[in-house]
Each structure stands twice: as structure tokens, then as C-alpha cells.
Amino acid sequence: MSSILTNNASMVALETLRNINRNLETVQNEIATGKKISSAKDNAAVWAVATVMSSDVESFKAISDSLSLGSSTVGVARSASEKVVETLKEIKTLIVGAQGENVDRAKYQTDIEEKMGLIEGYVAAAQFNGLNLLNGSASGDVNVLASLDRSSSGSVSASYIAVARQDLSIANTGSAATFGGTAVTNTTIMDNAGTAAGTAATVAGSATRTVSIASVADGNSYRITLSDTTTNNSLGTRSFEYVASAADSLESVAANLTTQMSNFFAATGETNYSVTRNGEDIVIANASAQALSVTTVTATGGTAGVSSGGLGNLANIDVTSTTGAAAALTTIEGLLNTAIDATAAFGSSQNRISGQSEFVRTIVDSMTAGIGGLTDTDMEAASAKLQALQVQQQLGVQALSIANQAPQALLSLFR
Structure with a gap:
């Protein structure tokens, strides 16, 4: 049925053209903004x-x-x-x-x-x-x-x-530290938690002595003194000292003292004694036939003092x-x-x-x-889509124009 009041073909063509224009606007925005x-x-x-x-x-x-x-x-x-x-x-x-x-x-x-x-x-x-x-x-x-x-x-x-x-x-x-003695038994414990009035340990000929670092704190000092008094040995009395910093551990304190003693033995050509380290334990060996005295002290017995600079010595x-x-x-x-x-x-x-x-x-x-x-935006796809929509837009305009001409055909029925 044809009607001069309702043009269904025109409405369909118009809605199609509107959708095409919306899609075309979207694609144009995607291309413009990327x-x-x-x-x-x-x-x-x-x-x-x-x-x-x-x-x-x-x-x-x-x-x-x-x-x-x-x-x-x-x-x-x-x-x-x-x-x-x-x-x-x-x-x-x-x-x-x-x-x-x-x-x-x-x-x-x-x-x-x-x-x-x-x-x-x-x-x-x-x-x-x-x-x-x-x-x-x-x-x-x-x-x-x-x-x-x-x-x-x-x-x-x-x-x-x-x-x-x-x-x-x-x-x-730094400031000076006052040292207190730490007791020495079979294994010497260097512990800053407290001080006991100890005496030096004696390392017999062809024997070893272990010095164990038990605690470390910034500014605490650790000293090991080796002494031989016999005429057969050549060490005399020698002290090795290290001041711990906040970054030190049990192992690093032991390593520093071990290095000091080892370097001293090497520099002086001392062959009667040697030193090695096992974790926080320092092992002092006496290869001579005479006794070696080992005394350990820490700073806890008096004043711990202020930690010195790393190169303060x-x-x-x-x-x-x-x-x-x-x-x-x-x-x-x-x-x-x-x-x-x-x-x-x-x-x-x-x-x-x-x-x-x-x-x-x-x-x-x-x-x-x-x-x-x-x-x-996929620019290649957008470009292709833009061209397709532009063609669709032109066709949509033509379709709407044709649909709008349909009511004109009804006039011929009344001529």
C-alpha cells in the first residue's frame, strides 16, 4: 500500500544514512586523534x-x-x-x-x-x-x-x-677505648656483652688455639696479643686490634684480625706461627717447640669509645x-x-x-x-574503512533521494 503520509522507504534510507554518518564520524575522529x-x-x-x-x-x-x-x-x-x-x-x-x-x-x-x-x-x-x-x-x-x-x-x-x-x-x-680482659679457656670467646678478669692462654708447641668472635657492635674494639718470651722464637710481643663498624659481622671482624696477623707473619718472615679463619673462629697455630701466649681483650671492660673512621689507623x-x-x-x-x-x-x-x-x-x-x-588506531584499517564509509554515504544519499521521490509517483494516478 502506498501512502502520502508515511514513506517507509524514506525512513529506512534516512536511518541507514544516519548510521553511516555516525560511523564515518567515529572513523574520522580515530584518524584525527590516532x-x-x-x-x-x-x-x-x-x-x-x-x-x-x-x-x-x-x-x-x-x-x-x-x-x-x-x-x-x-x-x-x-x-x-x-x-x-x-x-x-x-x-x-x-x-x-x-x-x-x-x-x-x-x-x-x-x-x-x-x-x-x-x-x-x-x-x-x-x-x-x-x-x-x-x-x-x-x-x-x-x-x-x-x-x-x-x-x-x-x-x-x-x-x-x-x-x-x-x-x-x-x-x-674516634675516642680511645678502655680495655678489659676476657677469660681464655680452650676456646677464647671475644664477647662485648660483658667482661671477666681473665688471664692469657698458652699455646703449647705444635698446638693450636681458637679465638671465637661471639658478638659485634659498632664502635667495639677487639685486640689479640701474641707473645713469646723464649730465645728460640722471634715474635716478641705483638698486638692486633680492630674497631668494628655498624656494617661489620662476626665473620668480618674475624677476617680482619686474621688478615692482620697473617700479613704480619708474612712481612716479618715468621714461620713458627700461622693463622687461619673458619667463619667467626680464628685458629692460631704454633709450629715451634716453645709456648706462645695468646691474650684477648675487648672494649667492654671500660669505655667502648667512638668508632673511628674506616681509615683512622x-x-x-x-x-x-x-x-x-x-x-x-x-x-x-x-x-x-x-x-x-x-x-x-x-x-x-x-x-x-x-x-x-x-x-x-x-x-x-x-x-x-x-x-x-x-x-x-590501526591507521591502515581506518583508512580502508573511511573510504568504504564515504562510498556508503554517497549511496545512502542516492537511496534517500530515490525514496523521497516515491510520493511524486502517486500524482500520476490522479492525472
């Missing part, structure tokens, strides 16, 4: 996910800046500590030269003191943005923001890389005498090991930060690609 989802009304679920990911990308960019700052700070400290190591090696060379009998030890001492000044300069200058990891001005680790962790429940937490400070200062010599080196030159040889070995350990620690920390920084960059790239996959 986004197939630019607001929540386009696709609320995808938009929400993409928005959270975009926020995380910006956060990771801030983390990358933090890692760069941390890497620079540690890099400055590492470079300075490497210079300290090189200078300590030069000081060791001077100390070795001062071991001779017919040398001008005063000149060696002057050169050594000049090198000490260089070390103080390196340590003082090793700061980045006001943070110095070498001068012992603060304790505790420095935390570098490393990552942003999001759980499945949506909660977010930050994670950090802890960089340990390494005290390589000289000027911070460097200021006590004095090679102007035969005894001082021999003692300096032992001291410099311990100080050199301290500086080497510090440099290695900084190198490890900087390497870890660099690796994390690279990982964060990879995460940012991956998340950016993921966001693009969710929201970006």
Missing part, C-alpha cells in the same frame, strides 16, 4: 586499564630518574674509593721502602703524610647532590627507589636498592722507627683491604642499579606498547 579509545565512553573497561597503565608508566619514568641519581651518587663514591685504593698502594710502597736499615725514614714519613692528605681530599670531595657515602658523616644504608610493585589486588608499594655507606675517612679518629702510621715501620706494614694491609672492599661494594651496587635502570626502561617500553595496542 586513538580508537580516547575517552571512557568509547570503551569504559579498556579505557580504565589503559589509564592505570599510563599512570604506572609515568611513575616508572620518575623511578628511572631516581635510579640515574642513585647511579651517579654511587659512581662518584666508587671513583673516589678507587683513587683511595691507588693512593694506599703508593703508601704501601713507601712503607715497604722504609723497612730498610739505611734509609731516610723521615722523608718516607713526609711522603706518606702527603698521600694521606690526598686521601682526605678524595673522601671530602666524593659527594653528589650533597650526599657523601665515604666520609662517615652518617650511618645506615642509602635507599635508592628502584621499582613500583602492583599486586593482583591493586595495592601499590615501592621497592628500593640499599647501598651501604663505606667509611674511608681519616680525620674521624692511617693517621697512626709512623715509619720513622724500625718498630713503627714494621707495624705500619701490617696496618696498611688492613687499610688497603678495607678500601678495596669498599670499592668492590660500590661497584656491585652501581652495577645492580644500572641493571635495574635498564629493566625499568624495558618495562616502560613494554607497557607503552601494551597501551598502544589497547587504544591506538
Whole structure:
């Protein structure tokens, strides 16, 4: 039935053209913005996910800046500590030269003191943005923001890389400690929890004595004194002392004392005695036929004192005498090991930060690609769709024009 009041064909053609125009507008917006989802009304679920990911990308960019700052700070400290190591090696060379009998030890001492000044300069200058990891001005680790962790429940937490400070200062010599005796039995216990009035232990010929480090605290001092009084042995009386820092453990204290004794035996050509370490235990062996006296003391019996700088003993080196030159040889070995350990620690920390920084960059790239996959327009497909819709639009206009002409045909019935 034909009607002049209702043109069904025209309504269908009009609605079709409207849908084509809406789709054409959508495609044109996608091409113009480059986004197939630019607001929540386009696709609320995808938009929400993409928005959270975009926020995380910006956060990771801030983390990358933090890692760069941390890497620079540690890099400055590492470079300075490497210079300290090189200078300590030069000081060791001077100390070795001062071991001779017919040398001008005063000149060696002057050169050594000049090198000490260089070390103080390196340590003082090793700061980045006001943070110095070498001068012992603060304790505790420095935390570098490393990552942003999001759980499945949506909660977010930050994670950090802890960089340990390494005290390589000289000027911070600390205050003197008052020592109290610690009792010695079959195994000597060096424990700062308390002091007992003990006596020296005797290591018989061809026997060993174990010294066990039982507790460690920042500023506590540990001293082992070896003494032989017979004419057959050549040690005399020699003390080995170490002041623990906050970063020390039972094993590191034992390792330092062991290194001091071992280096002394090697430097003096002492073959009657040897020392090894097993964890926190120091094993002193007497290969001679005569007895060796071993006395251990800690600082708990009196005043613990203030922890000295990591290279504080460097200021006590004095090679102007035969005894001082021999003692300096032992001291410099311990100080050199301290500086080497510090440099290695900084190198490890900087390497870890660099690796994390690279990982964060990879995460940012991956998340950016993921966001693009969710929201970006496929330009090739959009171009093809645009051309198709433009053709559909032209056809829709023609169809609507034809449908609108249908009522005109009814007039011929009345002519």
C-alpha cells in the first residue's frame, strides 16, 4: 500500500544514512586523534586499564630518574674509593721502602703524610647532590627507589636498592677505648656483652688455639696479643686490634684480625706461627717447640669509645722507627683491604642499579606498547574503512533521494 503520509522507504534510507554518518564520524575522529579509545565512553573497561597503565608508566619514568641519581651518587663514591685504593698502594710502597736499615725514614714519613692528605681530599670531595657515602658523616644504608610493585589486588608499594655507606675517612679518629680482659679457656670467646678478669692462654708447641668472635657492635674494639718470651722464637710481643663498624659481622671482624696477623707473619718472615679463619673462629697455630701466649681483650671492660673512621689507623702510621715501620706494614694491609672492599661494594651496587635502570626502561617500553595496542588506531584499517564509509554515504544519499521521490509517483494516478 502506498501512502502520502508515511514513506517507509524514506525512513529506512534516512536511518541507514544516519548510521553511516555516525560511523564515518567515529572513523574520522580515530584518524584525527590516532586513538580508537580516547575517552571512557568509547570503551569504559579498556579505557580504565589503559589509564592505570599510563599512570604506572609515568611513575616508572620518575623511578628511572631516581635510579640515574642513585647511579651517579654511587659512581662518584666508587671513583673516589678507587683513587683511595691507588693512593694506599703508593703508601704501601713507601712503607715497604722504609723497612730498610739505611734509609731516610723521615722523608718516607713526609711522603706518606702527603698521600694521606690526598686521601682526605678524595673522601671530602666524593659527594653528589650533597650526599657523601665515604666520609662517615652518617650511618645506615642509602635507599635508592628502584621499582613500583602492583599486586593482583591493586595495592601499590615501592621497592628500593640499599647501598651501604663505606667509611674511608681519616680525620674521624674516634675516642680511645678502655680495655678489659676476657677469660681464655680452650676456646677464647671475644664477647662485648660483658667482661671477666681473665688471664692469657698458652699455646703449647705444635698446638693450636681458637679465638671465637661471639658478638659485634659498632664502635667495639677487639685486640689479640701474641707473645713469646723464649730465645728460640722471634715474635716478641705483638698486638692486633680492630674497631668494628655498624656494617661489620662476626665473620668480618674475624677476617680482619686474621688478615692482620697473617700479613704480619708474612712481612716479618715468621714461620713458627700461622693463622687461619673458619667463619667467626680464628685458629692460631704454633709450629715451634716453645709456648706462645695468646691474650684477648675487648672494649667492654671500660669505655667502648667512638668508632673511628674506616681509615683512622692511617693517621697512626709512623715509619720513622724500625718498630713503627714494621707495624705500619701490617696496618696498611688492613687499610688497603678495607678500601678495596669498599670499592668492590660500590661497584656491585652501581652495577645492580644500572641493571635495574635498564629493566625499568624495558618495562616502560613494554607497557607503552601494551597501551598502544589497547587504544591506538590501526591507521591502515581506518583508512580502508573511511573510504568504504564515504562510498556508503554517497549511496545512502542516492537511496534517500530515490525514496523521497516515491510520493511524486502517486500524482500520476490522479492525472
